[in-house]
């Protein structure tokens with residue numbers, strides 16, 4: 108299904124460039140997540156924050172209908188909310204979930220990835236990287252309450268979290284399915300998966316673009332817990348309490364050198380620009396090894412991307428296969 112939808116969205120984006128406008132969800136106020144009086148929700152059109160100051164926790168709800176895809180606007184709002192919470196010493200943890208049960212996130216917004224100007228791709232890709240880095244390196248404990256399907260970038264976002272609770276609904280699959288769309292997950296998507304489920308499982312999952320239903324997801328370890336749908340939020344809160352009982356939970360993990368293995372200290376300094384730097388060097392050697400070159404273009408590559416082959420090639424050279432590219436050493440070694 109993801110494949111069919113992906114193709115449909117990409118094709119439509121090329122033919123209906125005017126349809127890419129902002130989807131603004133109405134604002135909303137309500138009681139705090141903890142039910143306390145006088146504490147109001149805040150956030151932005153696409154991100155609702157339900158604070159529970161007494162617990163030091165905020166529930167961050169993604170609400171970018173219809174599928175919480177990562178549009179540029181949504182990514183920007185999500186990052187602003189995260190930054191606000193990080194700068195507010197009231198909060199030590201956030202629970203990341205969807206305001207639209209059934210869909211956690213459909214991942215990157217496919218309409219952002221074709222039919223646009225090169226500058227837009229740069230800006231968009233930088234925002235995607237920043238989202239990943241900011242969540243991955245946040246000093247807040249982040250628990251994902253996954254209450255819906257979570258392919259590709261949606262899965263990546265959950266992998267940045269300290270713990271993943273998934274609702275037990277067979278429709279709520281999770282995984283990195285990029286190859287099914289004819290694209291290859293960037294190395295940092297891959298590395299996150301390897302860190303989480305181990306090399307062999309990640310290798311197979313990425314090659315086949317597997318989307319795991321809950322029982323499988325738990326078995327391979329892509330999520331930490333599967334619970335009945337109506338217990339996802341309460342479980343996430345219990346897990347959070349467990350984490351917050353530890354005085355130095357997230358910074359402590361970093362200090363022990365655990366869980367932050369994808370980035371070198373050098374890359375941590377200025378990671379977004381460092382990661383996209385090769386885009387500015389179009390004479391770079393082809394980053395894919397011979398076996399991958401022969402597999403390019405992959406079967407099923409969206410026609411609209413083929414039409415933009417030169418741009419697409421340079422982007423692909425930049426974004427994928429860094430694991431076999433000599434320059435990757437400065438990032439991943």
Ligand SMILES: CCCCCCCC/C=C\C/C=C/C(=O)SCCNC(=O)CCNC(=O)[C@H](O)C(C)(C)COP(=O)(O)OP(=O)(O)OC[C@H]1O[C@@H](n2cnc3c(N)ncnc32)[C@H](O)[C@@H]1OP(=O)(O)O
Nearest residue numbers: 109112116176213214215216217220228259260290291292
């Ligand atoms: C910067 C340029 C880079 C170019 C090179 C790329 C290299 C990068 C490599 C890899 C990284 C990629 C990461 C990704 O995250 S790619 C996105 C992968 N996502 C998916 O495969 C999910 C596709 N969607 C689905 O499977 C389903 O929509 C669903 C299961 C999430 C929900 O199903 P359902 O409830 O039945 O809803 P619909 O399918 O009817 O969809 C509703 C509506 O939403 C549109 N839509 C769905 N997914 C996306 C999406 N990812 N981006 C944008 N829009 C999406 C869908 O088209 C429908 O639209 P409508 O008909 O107008 O209502």
